[in-house]
Amino acid sequence: MFRLFNKKNKLVKLRRRGESTKYGVAAANVKELLSKGCSILKVPLKGSRVCLYEDGTEVGDDYFRRLPDNVELVLLTEGQCWDGFASDISLLLGSTNRHYDLLIKSAKSLLTDEQSQKKRKILSDLLQNLEDNSESEKREEDSDWFQGIDPRFKTKSDYMKYNCESRVRGYLKEVDGYTPNIQSPRVRTEYKKVVTNMLEKLKVTKYNGCYFDRRQESDCMCSREGWFSCQGAFDQDSCSSLHSINPYGNRESRILFSTWNLDHVIEKKRTIIPTLVDALGHRSHGEINWEYFYRLLFTRENLKLVHIVCHKKTVHDLACDSGKIYKKVKKRK
């Protein structure tokens, strides 16, 4: 019946909240629109209202008369609200994986036609986050993720574990690389012993690769799905930008994750290593508590995972704990 509209009728495009299918409805006033709309969209008439899709303005009779034809409206049932198309974002984020597939499809087609750089960026970021394959773990389940990765890695977690190991190995290399800078032969020998002790301990803990391995229950820095959250700059308790990343999700995230830093709160080169060398030079103070230095250099006790924006390169100006540098029980040699 709604197809037979007379001249006084206005034609609008009506949809349910959170749905993209639009129905053409012709009506002379809001009352008629609600009665037709509710029957077409199969929602209860009682308590229903219509508002503008664009900004959520509720439509009364006066306003209705002034609206152009083909305006997009949302039919709300009792208790529902609509704040304009921005409301679609929260509906979108709350939707199920089935809807994600549709969303990916439409974002991709929008991206093909889009000319504006800014919109392209928003769409590609959205796609980047929607195309999430984090549930898959094995190479054969997500071959794209493994592109360019050595065939010896069969699972994502194995690779991520290796990724963390490599970072920690890099720190050990830096510690070891400092040896030639030590002038005193005696201190140099002591320093080498400490480096050997650290190496042995790292072999046992497997270079703390567990920090990035989502299969690990306790020491892992990420959620079971693989989400890492930025822990905030060295002088902050948390990240105010709420940076997060799931390198398990897709290849691009995996690559981007390399820009995230495992940052030393008390600085490695500027503070920890010089303090260690200095302490080794003062043998009379007691036996060095090398395990304390180990924890500062290689463990979460002093490491923070940070997004590149939260990685401040300024001087941290933090000292080692003087009470922990030497072992409590002094041994005489």
Ligand SMILES: [Zn+2]
């Ligand atoms: Zn951050």
Ligand SMILES: [Zn+2]
């Ligand atoms: Zn740093």
